[in-house]
Amino acid sequence: MAAMNEGRDDGARPLLACEDVSKHYGAMAAVSRLSLDVRPGEVLGIGGPNGAGKTTLFDVITGLTAPDQGRVMFDGRDVTKASPQALCHMGLVRTFQLNAGYDTLTARENVLVGAYFGQRNIVIPGFRVSAQAKRRAEDAMDLVGLADVRNAIVKNLPVYQRKLLMMASALASEPKLLMMDEPVGGLNPHEIDDVMKLVERVRRSGVTIVLIEHVMRFLVALSDRVMIMHHGEKIYEGSSEGLVRDKTVVEVYLGAGASQRLKHLIEERRAR
Numbered sequence: 001m002a003a004m005n006e007g008r009d010d011g012a013r014p015l016l017a018c019e020d021v022s023k024h025y026g027a028m029a030a031v032s033r034l035s036l037d038v039r040p041g042e043v044l045g046i047g048g049p050n051g052a053g054k055t056t057l058f059d060v061i062t063g064l065t066a067p068d069q070g071r072v073m074f075d076g077r078d079v080t081k082a083s084p085q086a087l088c089h090m091g092l093v094r095t096f097q098l099n100a101g102y103d104t105l106t107a108r109e110n111v112l113v114g115a116y117f118g119q120r121n122i123v124i125p126g127f128r129v130s131a132q133a134k135r136r137a138e139d140a141m142d143l144v145g146l147a148d149v150r151n152a153i154v155k156n157l158p159v160y161q162r163k164l165l166m167m168a169s170a171l172a173s174e175p176k177l178l179m180m181d182e183p184v185g186g187l188n189p190h191e192i193d194d195v196m197k198l199v200e201r202v203r204r205s206g207v208t209i210v211l212i213e214h215v216m217r218f219l220v221a222l223s224d225r226v227m228i229m230h231h232g233e234k235i236y237e238g239s240s241e242g243l244v245r246d247k248t249v250v251e252v253y254l255g256a257g258a259s260q261r262l263k264h265l266i267e268e269r270r271a272r
Contacts, residue, residue, distance in 0.1 A: 012040065014037035014038055015040045015074070015075055015177055015208050016036075017035075017036070017072070017073040017074075018036050018057075018061065018072055018073075019035050019073065020033050020071075021034050021035070022069040023059075028232075030056040030232050031067070032233050034057065035234075038208060038210055042208060043203060043210075043211070044209070044210045044211075044224070044225050045210075045213065045219040045222060045223030045225070045226045045227070046210065046212045046226075046227050046228075046229065047216065047226065047229075048229035048253060049252065049253055051231075052232070053232040054212045054229055055097065058212065061092075062087055063079070063083050063087050064084055067080065074090060074092050074177070075090065075091065077090070079092075088173060089118070089120055090176075092175065092179070093170040093175040093179070094178070094180070095167060095178075095180045096166065096181050097182045099159065099162035099166065101166065101169075102154060103153075103154050104154075105154060106151050106152060107141065107150055107154060107157065111140055111172050112129055112133060112134065114137070115133040115137040115172035118169075119173055140167075140171040140172040143168070143201060143202070144167050146168055149161060159186055163184075164198075167180070167183070171207070178202065178208070179211070180199075182214065183213065184213060192217075192218055203222075216254070216258065217262070220240035220265070220266060225239065235249060235252065240266055243262070244259045244262045
């Protein structure tokens, strides 16, 4: 399927670039010859039906699985074969759909792990965490709003705070690029609004963001550009306004009703 592309070209070198990336599982193309650029400071939102290849694309970019074809560039370097920990140390970090954390540790201890191991390779851990790592951990918890549950055991935290914890652990490594896989999945409308505000704060701090999300009001409200995937291919890349006018996106993903609701939401935001 041909992709509509309204992406901007301001001449800046992309922070992240995927070039003709493919990943197959047997005869199935989870990602098929996909290319994209993400420029410093922007937010790229990725949507599409279940099974479209969104998480597989994240896995390829973040080193969890190797592509069968193509290459991934980060900050001017070819990182196609880089390990997840090496990418983290370069400044490329991610969160996951499922809440990942050390259940028997406190929230502070979880974030300290990200702060301590997230910036450099530590072969033999020391007995003490540096003051700098502690500062990064505290700042990250303050930023996401976990100050009041620093000492809570993670297994006792609700879904919303566990999602914030993943973000804090990632941010404690002071990344250049934060990739979030369904950051508001399973949250109620009030919690979604709070995460929207948080993502805006993260962006204002200078972090570039790529996010996957099915909650379209969240996706279109935050994204400078939106990319829609279907059967491993990019079927749309461009503005939120163009998204609701694209016939292919409406047919295979949004549906007429959701498209109209998004159109009204975008018009309301523009009128404010």
